[in-house]
Amino acid sequence: MPAPLLVPAALGVAFLVLPLIGLLVRAPWSAIGPALARPEVGEALRLSVVSASLATVLSLLLGVPLAWVLARSRVRGRSVLRALVTVPLVLPPVVGGVALFLVLGRQGIVGSWLDDAFGITIPFTTTAVVIAETFVAMPFLVVSVEGALRAADARFEDVAATLGADRWATFRRVTLPMVAPGVVAGAVLCWARALGEFGATITFAGNFPGTTQTMPLAVYLALQRDPEAAIVLSLVLLAVSLATLLLLRDRWLGRAAA
Amino acid sequence: MSVSARIAVRRGTLALDVAVEVADGEVLAVLGPNGAGKSTLLRVLAGLLASDDGRVVVDGAVWDDAPAGTHLPPHRRSLGVVFQDALLFPHLSIAENVAFGLRSRGAGRAERRAAADAWLDRVGLSGSGDRRPAQLSGGQAQRAALARALVGEPALLLLDEPLSALDARTRLTVRAELRRHLAAFAGSTVLVTHDPVDAMALADRVVVVEDGRVVQAGTPADVSRRPRTDYVARLVGLSLLAGTADGGTVRLDAGGAVAVAEEARGPVFAAIRPESVALYATRPDGSTRNLWRERVVGATPHGATVRCELDGEVPLVADVTAASFAEMGLAPGAEVWAGVKASEVAVYAR
Numbered sequence: 090m091p092a093p094l095l096v097p098a099a100l101g102v103a104f105l106v107l108p109l110i111g112l113l114v115r116a117p118w119s120a121i122g123p124a125l126a127r128p129e130v131g132e133a134l135r136l137s138v139v140s141a142s143l144a145t146v147l148s149l150l151l152g153v154p155l156a157w158v159l160a161r162s163r164v165r166g167r168s169v170l171r172a173l174v175t176v177p178l179v180l181p182p183v184v185g186g187v188a189l190f191l192v193l194g195r196q197g198i199v200g201s202w203l204d205d206a207f208g209i210t211i212p213f214t215t216t217a218v219v220i221a222e223t224f225v226a227m228p229f230l231v232v233s234v235e236g237a238l239r240a241a242d243a244r245f246e247d248v249a250a251t252l253g254a255d256r257w258a259t260f261r262r263v264t265l266p267m268v269a270p271g272v273v274a275g276a277v278l279c280w281a282r283a284l285g286e287f288g289a290t291i292t293f294a295g296n297f298p299g300t301t302q303t304m305p306l307a308v309y310l311a312l313q314r315d316p317e318a319a320i321v322l323s324l325v326l327l328a329v330s331l332a333t334l335l336l337l338r339d340r341w342l343g344r345a346a347a
Numbered sequence: 348m349s350v351s352a353r354i355a356v357r358r359g360t361l362a363l364d365v366a367v368e369v370a371d372g373e374v375l376a377v378l379g380p381n382g383a384g385k386s387t388l389l390r391v392l393a394g395l396l397a398s399d400d401g402r403v404v405v406d407g408a409v410w411d412d413a414p415a416g417t418h419l420p421p422h423r424r425s426l427g428v429v430f431q432d433a434l435l436f437p438h439l440s441i442a443e444n445v446a447f448g449l450r451s452r453g454a455g456r457a458e459r460r461a462a463a464d465a466w467l468d469r470v471g472l473s474g475s476g477d478r479r480p481a482q483l484s485g486g487q488a489q490r491a492a493l494a495r496a497l498v499g500e501p502a503l504l505l506l507d508e509p510l511s512a513l514d515a516r517t518r519l520t521v522r523a524e525l526r527r528h529l530a531a532f533a534g535s536t537v538l539v540t541h542d543p544v545d546a547m548a549l550a551d552r553v554v555v556v557e558d559g560r561v562v563q564a565g566t567p568a569d570v571s572r573r574p575r576t577d578y579v580a581r582l583v584g585l586s587l588l589a590g591t592a593d594g595g596t597v598r599l600d601a602g603g604a605v606a607v608a609e610e611a612r613g614p615v616f617a618a619i620r621p622e623s624v625a626l627y628a629t630r631p632d633g634s635t636r637n638l639w640r641e642r643v644v645g646a647t648p649h650g651a652t653v654r655c656e657l658d659g660e661v662p663l664v665a666d667v668t669a670a671s672f673a674e675m676g677l678a679p680g681a682e683v684w685a686g687v688k689a690s691e692v693a694v695y696a697r
Binding site: 242244245247248249250251252253254255258259262263266267269 | 393394395420421422423424426427428430432434436437438439447448450451452495496499505
């Protein structure tokens, strides 16, 4: 193998892996048990998993139909739509949080109406966490599912139509099962992104233990007062992420590909 | 007439404008080169593509009426379609594939399974219901696709190059089976193919489509004996010569003349079969009335014979045995004499 490729590649691997090794080396292994037993850690972890899962469900409900529209329909201005949908991918999450606040905050366009009509206030609630995470993570799902839809052979949908299936039945019985591995992969990416969400969450939902303080926020705060706790919390997040990835690869992606 | 269609579609460089009629139980083959518009015709009949102009009526029901803005979507047409690649749904078992159309109609699980098993039995795939499409050979997959298309007893069966993805051996057996199933099928069938053997073996009638137009229609025997275009003539292996007859002689439009045994007058085609052309290294003595000096321009093995393309006074195709081909040294470029008996030339009005 040529050195001009090999050396940078090795450096790249080191760059990506060394920080994780550093985390493992510095881990106060004996302190892990007591740290995990602290109620605020359990609370942050539970909140993170629940809100990331809700954000993923919301993203699936909205994102899969959106991906279908982008990949299959002949709506005019589809490329503009696709660009708009993927803006959150490149937008700094803090900006997303500010934008959400401006729309859904008490003085916001939609927020003030929600407040007046129903007495609903979104910012600084667990709902706000889920919304912020969905905003940031859904594009990952949309992009992944749209790619799967484009790669899927649309002739199968023609066959289904000639066999009496309308477009909705075709989507349920043919399209969705055929792109299932792509949907699963997109959902995993989306969940992982939502789990790690920081910027939009802290801006739009704040940092209240028990209602809006997710793991990443807890890690950041802990690093300032108690670095050891921050390492423990980071390890937990790392373990959850890796476990999810491995589990889903073997359970769903592997079987779907076989 | 069960199916009566006139279809006009403009797509890119293709301008398709054809009319076809198919009776109940009849098989119509649409024969034509690639890009002639055959598949477009099929997609319009299936409702997958809207016709720019024209009308499709099946069993008295209007499926398409472009001027009136009527377009019945494909899922509401009584259809079965078999595509070139079987296109069995990869995520469903073979039985689920076959029963797919019944599920669209709301048939129950037991009923679907019974119908699928019965059809799998009919196409020689009994016991394969629980297998996956990836486990079937090409021929088996195409049989399953046929069962899937026929299970709902459609009014119209569309076959889009159903045999061309199969290897030569499998094609023979599947073609024979397809012929049997088509004979038992009560509805109308439209078979799109570029293979004249499929058309001859499976169809009751043939329409030849070139550049979006019907250039010839008739029974398979008629089309193969009396081709009207170079494309059809080449497909069925005849040399087609256009000319004007005056009694026993046809003056060819491209120059030269052919002596014929049948009396004819006016614009005609003269068709010569390759096996009727005899080749000689030197000018033969005898009574052969058509004798031309020719040059070999191409040679391809064709079974036990070699098919030689000849150019000269009259362009011809001749079949010679491999032995004679070698003995006469008939490489491309070789000069030969070609003789055809007048009684071997078919003449028919243009």
